[in-house]
Amino acid sequence: MMKLLYFxxxxxxxxxxxxxxGSFSPLLKKFITFLAVILGAVLFATMGTSTYQLSLLxxxxxxxxxxxxxxxxxxxxxxxxxxxxxxxWSHSELSPTFFALFLLNVLGTVLIFMSRDIVxxxxxxxLMSWTAxxxxxxxxxxxxxxxxxxxxxxxxxxxxxxxIGFSILFAATSAIRFENxxxxxxxxxxxxxxxxxxxxxxxxxxxxxxxPFHVWAPDAYSESPHPxxxxxxxILSKTGVYGIFIAFFYLAARLEAVPMLRVHGxxxxxxxxxxxxxxxxxxxxxxxxHQEYGKKLLAWxxxxxxxxxxFAFGIADSLGMTGALSHALAHALFKALLFTILAxxxxxxxxxxxxxxxxxxxxxxxxxxxxxxxxxxxAGIPMTIGFTSKWIIYxxxxxxxxIFPTTLIFAASTAAFLYYYRFVYSIFLGPLHEExxxxxxxxxxxxxxxxxxxxxxxYFGLYPGKLVGIISTILQSYxxxxxxxxxxxxxxxxxGTFNGMVVGLGFGAALxxxxxxxxxxxxxxxxxxxxxKYLAGEVVTNEFELHYSVDFYRFLERKxxxxxxxxxxxxxxxxxxxxRFVADINRKMFFCGNGQAYLYYMTIxxxxxxxxxxxxxx
Amino acid sequence: MNAVxxxxxxxxxxxxxxxxxxxxxxGAARKITARIQNRYGPPIYQNIIDVIxxxxxxxxxxxxxxxxxxxxxxxxxxxxxxxxxxxxNKALLSFNGDIIVLLYLLVIAPLGMALGVGEGGNPMxxxxxxxxxxxxxxxxxxxxxSIISVILYTGSASFMEIIKMQSGGVGHWxxxxxxxxxxxxxxxxxxxxxxxxxxxxxxxxxxASGPMVEFGGKYLGLLQLYHAIGIVVETGIxxxxxxxxxxxxxxxxxxxxxxxxxxxxxxxxxxxxxxQAFAFFWTYPAAIGLIGLILVAILK
Numbered sequence: 001m002m003k004l005l006y007f008x009x010x011x012x013x014x015x016x017x018x019x020x021x022g023s024f025s026p027l028l029k030k031f032i033t034f035l036a037v038i039l040g041a042v043l044f045a046t047m048g049t050s051t052y053q054l055s056l057l058x059x060x061x062x063x064x065x066x067x068x069x070x071x072x073x074x075x076x077x078x079x080x081x082x083x084x085x086x087x088x089w090s091h092s093e094l095s096p097t098f099f100a101l102f103l104l105n106v107l108g109t110v111l112i113f114m115s116r117d118i119v120x121x122x123x124x125x126x127l128m129s130w131t132a133x134x135x136x137x138x139x140x141x142x143x144x145x146x147x148x149x150x151x152x153x154x155x156x157x158x159x160x161x162x163x164i165g166f167s168i169l170f171a172a173t174s175a176i177r178f179e180n181x182x183x184x185x186x187x188x189x190x191x192x193x194x195x196x197x198x199x200x201x202x203x204x205x206x207x208x209x210x211x212p213f214h215v216w217a218p219d220a221y222s223e224s225p226h227p228x229x230x231x232x233x234x235i236l237s238k239t240g241v242y243g244i245f246i247a248f249f250y251l252a253a254r255l256e257a258v259p260m261l262r263v264h265g266x267x268x269x270x271x272x273x274x275x276x277x278x279x280x281x282x283x284x285x286x287x288x289x290h291q292e293y294g295k296k297l298l299a300w301x302x303x304x305x306x307x308x309x310x311f312a313f314g315i316a317d318s319l320g321m322t323g324a325l326s327h328a329l330a331h332a333l334f335k336a337l338l339f340t341i342l343a344x345x346x347x348x349x350x351x352x353x354x355x356x357x358x359x360x361x362x363x364x365x366x367x368x369x370x371x372x373x374x375x376x377x378x379a380g381i382p383m384t385i386g387f388t389s390k391w392i393i394y395x396x397x398x399x400x401x402x403i404f405p406t407t408l409i410f411a412a413s414t415a416a417f418l419y420y421y422r423f424v425y426s427i428f429l430g431p432l433h434e435e436x437x438x439x440x441x442x443x444x445x446x447x448x449x450x451x452x453x454x455x456x457x458x459y460f461g462l463y464p465g466k467l468v469g470i471i472s473t474i475l476q477s478y479x480x481x482x483x484x485x486x487x488x489x490x491x492x493x494x495x496g497t498f499n500g501m502v503v504g505l506g507f508g509a510a511l512x513x514x515x516x517x518x519x520x521x522x523x524x525x526x527x528x529x530x531x532x533k534y535l536a537g538e539v540v541t542n543e544f545e546l547h548y549s550v551d552f553y554r555f556l557e558r559k560x561x562x563x564x565x566x567x568x569x570x571x572x573x574x575x576x577x578x579x580r581f582v583a584d585i586n587r588k589m590f591f592c593g594n595g596q597a598y599l600y601y602m603t604i605x606x607x608x609x610x611x612x613x614x615x616x617x618x
Numbered sequence: 619m620n621a622v623x624x625x626x627x628x629x630x631x632x633x634x635x636x637x638x639x640x641x642x643x644x645g646a647a648r649k650i651t652a653r654i655q656n657r658y659g660p661p662i663y664q665n666i667i668d669v670i671x672x673x674x675x676x677x678x679x680x681x682x683x684x685x686x687x688x689x690x691x692x693x694x695x696x697x698x699x700x701x702x703x704x705x706x707n708k709a710l711l712s713f714n715g716d717i718i719v720l721l722y723l724l725v726i727a728p729l730g731m732a733l734g735v736g737e738g739g740n741p742m743x744x745x746x747x748x749x750x751x752x753x754x755x756x757x758x759x760x761x762x763x764s765i766i767s768v769i770l771y772t773g774s775a776s777f778m779e780i781i782k783m784q785s786g787g788v789g790h791w792x793x794x795x796x797x798x799x800x801x802x803x804x805x806x807x808x809x810x811x812x813x814x815x816x817x818x819x820x821x822x823x824x825x826a827s828g829p830m831v832e833f834g835g836k837y838l839g840l841l842q843l844y845h846a847i848g849i850v851v852e853t854g855i856x857x858x859x860x861x862x863x864x865x866x867x868x869x870x871x872x873x874x875x876x877x878x879x880x881x882x883x884x885x886x887x888x889x890x891x892x893x894q895a896f897a898f899f900w901t902y903p904a905a906i907g908l909i910g911l912i913l914v915a916i917l918k
Contacts, residue, residue: 429736496716521836
């Protein structure tokens with residue numbers, strides 16, 4: 001009880017202090033934020049698994065609890081929050097408001113994972129959404145207005161959908177606690193249950209950037225302050241994933257007993273989610289391929305990766321759920337890493353326009369190395385956590401017999417190579433531009449955070465069984481089917497085996513052989529200058545643009561233009577126009593500016609009112 | 619010697635054997651293409667001489683650490699992929715990873731090479747990589763469709779299991795029941811091997827050998843070795859999935875037969891534009907593969 005209050009107090013007090021004292025000294029706001037996150041983590045470590053009741057006014061109570069899933073999600077949150085607070089040491093330019101909002105945002109996210117009833121869940125949800133909105137705006141209202149408002153409108157719409165879903169459940173069961181809802185969910189008619197689940201999944205789907213509710217995400221991710229984006233895309237989207245998990249497995253499992261609602265061995269929601277997830281993953285990665293700005297590219301990639309998680313949740317067997325939860329962690333790690341690297345690049349060069357960058361490997365070698373690490377995980381190369389989770393997801397898809405969505409997922413993963421190469425090439429490789437000759441490597445706070453993120457990426461890649469073990473414990477505690485065929489280094493599914501350690505050692509040995517072969521060859525000559533290249537006899541100077549980075553995949557874009565034309569954004573704009581059009585007609589009809597007409601309306605309304613009262617009274 | 623010891627011996631010995639045989643494949647390819655085009659052609663061992671020459675060349679230009687590491691990573695990536703497909707009933711490491719693991723191991727090599735090419739900073743090289751990746755997006759979908767149909771048909775993603783199910787003569791090969799999938803995969807293989815009409819990434823007349831443009835000397839030598847192993851690995855996937863594996867000798871015969879088909883098409887075909895090649899993969903081969911996949915799903 002007290003520990004939870006300390007925990008809440010630690011973050012909200014830290015936020016208050018950072019806000020009040022931050023304007024006196026930039027050091028103080030950074031120090032307070034850093035300390036609050038560490039203190040919060042220490043407090044959380046002492047809390048263990050337990051349930052807390054908080055008494056509110058008028059004798060109402062809200063319930064918070066910690067179980068294995070909560071621990072998994074909260075440690076993920078606090079871990080990435082720690083990385084952000086570390087990186088923030090190099091960002092004095094951000095306002096104290098930002099630091100305060102960041103701490104409140106972390107608090108809101110953690111409380112979502114801890115809440116055990118409708119009221120506390122919704123309160124935490126709003127806290128998380130509002131503070132994220134504030135952080136997008138903390139750079140200034142004028143620049144970020146469009147993205148922030150879009151994010152906020154979508155968040156509000158999602159929150160209302162969640163509220164409607166909860167309200168239906170509350171009306172039907174008159175219970176507020178999740179456990180009571182689950183106990184009496186049998187009383188709810190199937191029609192209402194389906195409606196409630198549909199609203200909940202759609203509402204959480206907004207946060208998880210599920211197509212077609214994803215339109216806010218690329219803008220909001222790319223407009224949020226750079227050090228925060230990793231947390232935004234890596235963790236805040238996971239609250240949506242967590243919500244879907246809750247909605248799905250507390251409620252949807254009940255529907256599986258109804259034969260009419262069973263499709264392909266799962267509930268009809270599962271089947272729809274498999275398709276939505278696959279289309280999200282595929283569509284978003286094709287869009288990511290054609291982005292010109294680094295943050296936009298990674299933002300679309302986030303949408304795509306969340307599609308994998310939704311796909312895997314839809315399959316809903318032991319493999320699917322293991323895949324979904326492990327990919328949730330994998331995505332948080334590598335996306336935080338890539339966004340942090342990009343934040344470092346933006347800090348040093350001032351831009352994320354990929355065509356204006358290039359050749360930074362010469363000036364920022366550490367950032368490049370970790371960009372490769374993040375890219376390996378993103379592309380799902382064995383030995384990284386990205387492969388562990390993706391492999392389980394593929395096996396789940398094939399094993400479940402979802403052949404077409406699985407093909408789409410595979411295609412999305414190949415498209416990931418395309419956009420990842422574009423990202424790393426345009427920024428770090430190719431010729432170095434004149435204006436970036438004096439760019440320095442990122443400060444220590446940055447590369448320490450890179451290393452901290454890279455360790456789990458490799459650890460869970462070489463020991464896939466450890467990750468599966470953690471997740472199996474969680475699933476078993478929820479009485480869900482869990483994967484049990486694993487050892488520390490290998491995972492076995494009904495289809496096949498993957499041994500991370502053998503792959504790792506094998507590749508290590510192969511690399512040594514490769515290096516030996518390399519050193520057998522003679523000495524090499526260092527290139528004299530940047531223009532010391534094979535250029536078919538053309539004499540080029542430094543002014544010559546040799547960086548192939550604009551319209552990188554133009555030929556692909558031409559062939560896929562018919563597919564890329566389909567845009568949810570345009571659809572919503574069309575709806576907006578339609579509403580405006582109808583409203584305009586309305587306005588012209590009723591708000592004509594004629595006093596006599598208004599008097600008529602009033603008379604009509606009054607007549608209707610009087611008639612209706614008269615009608616009801618007896 | 620016990621089975622484990624024997625396997626370890628093969629793990630060490632097999633790459634050397636495959637490199638030599640792969641280089642002979644490349645030599646044979648030059649010879650066969652030459653004969654089709656009514657030329658005499660170089661001797662069949664020409665590529666071995668080439669590699670020795672390239673490694674003994676002095677002072678190739680180096681553009682940085684990643685530039686040097688790129689070909690090394692390409693070579694090592696192919697080496698580790700090689701160990702994950704059973705060759706001639708030798709399991710090697712393939713009990714530790716299934717087809718999907720292999721598919722993603724196969725990516726390490728091109729990725730390493732792409733990073734190396736990137737640091738080279740030659741626009742032609744990068745255009746080559748952009749083309750190669752676009753081509754990959756094309757053929758990978760077809761490849762995956764065929765592989766999924768095999769997995770669906772056998773209920774296993776393990777190479778050794780799939781080979782075991784095909785044992786017992788030509789009639790048991792999966793190329794017969796899964797003919798459409800095999801056809802689709804062979805088309806994808808043409809793209810994987812980079813033979814015409816899918817040689818846009820290296821197109822000598824357009825992008826000056828594309829990715830290879832900056833690499834000389836031992837860098838090019840490493841890339842030659844990478845290419846030699848790559849041919850065996852890529853044809854080997856087809857042999858294991860559809861032609862029933864076989865003993866060491868027959869395995870290489872089958873693998874060369876698959877390569878030979880690709881060569882014949884290569885020798886008489888012009889080159890697609892890259893957009894056309896991509897669109898081609900997502901239309902005819904994908905459609906054939908999907909029909910095969912649906913048939914498997916229905917009949918199974």
